[in-house]
Amino acid sequence: MREIELRRSIRKYKSKPVEMSIINSLIESARLAPSGSNTQPWHFIVITDDKIKNDVATVSHNQKWMLTAPVFIVCVADIASRIANSEDIELDETSPQFELKQIIRDTSIAIEHIVLNAITFDLGTCWVAWFTQKEIRSVLGIPGNKFVVSILTVGYPDENPNPRRRKDLKEIIHINKW
């Protein structure tokens, strides 16, 4: 599939802005993702404000390259989709709930729909997940019963990286049993 073959993690972007109609199309593709019991646990915070982008990059280990992207999409999994009265839950990196694993799985599917659909608009993206829940939630006012799965940087690529090394197919494929 063309989009899968062309996808790269892009860490340098042109300053050209991205039309909001395109951002809506990207999130529309996330909206169509499958999820367990159709729970749709995902939320997407679209960030174009320079001050807020700066705060987000700062809590992402101050990765300066992120700021070349005109748009960030902060991708959030909501455990309220699976646990009633979850308001008192404070999720973090070592939370044990099975439901957290389920919403991370489903939100990751939706995020990758954005990543692949971006290719059809000649946009580049990069998954960024180097932050703590506490810090990223604090910067954006996200309640404790949500888990930030990823920040996607989005913009027109200003680099053309080679594919990274992958394991051989025979290292990852098994037939009929482990």
Next chain:
Amino acid sequence: MREIELRRSIRKYKSKPVEMSIINSLIESARLAPSGSNTQPWHFIVITDDKIKNDVATVSHNQKWMLTAPVFIVCVADIASRIANSEDIELDETSPQFELKQIIRDTSIAIEHIVLNAITFDLGTCWVAWFTQKEIRSVLGIPGNKFVVSILTVGYPDENPNPRRRKDLKEIIHINKW
């Protein structure tokens, strides 16, 4: 994107087998998925053996419809990709490790590459995750430091379901802050 719009969860398949070359193409698309620090934590067990398919469906709450699919792909996340000397770890639904969340995220991305690429071959798939780690690992001889993220059923669709209801875009999109 065509594949995203056409994708449905298919729970009824034609008996027509799927060529192994196509299965290899599907797993090749998973192989190209991005992963944190390029750790590629995924493994795929391709099951065409009727006895083993039956055992897998049985521990999946005996969902008989699964057996209409000629192929299952059991999708496994390996915590050894992130934790050294992990052989004594016995993962289950409530394991707290951050690394488990990371490998579930990355393996989910790779699985959805299979799901979307399947559409280009006119194949249908369904994510199945209704089993316990203990039972599915036991059936397939998978070590305890691996976590089964999903079983994908794969085959030529023998149904054409309508899209399921989705939340409106405005329920899942936020601008600049939560």
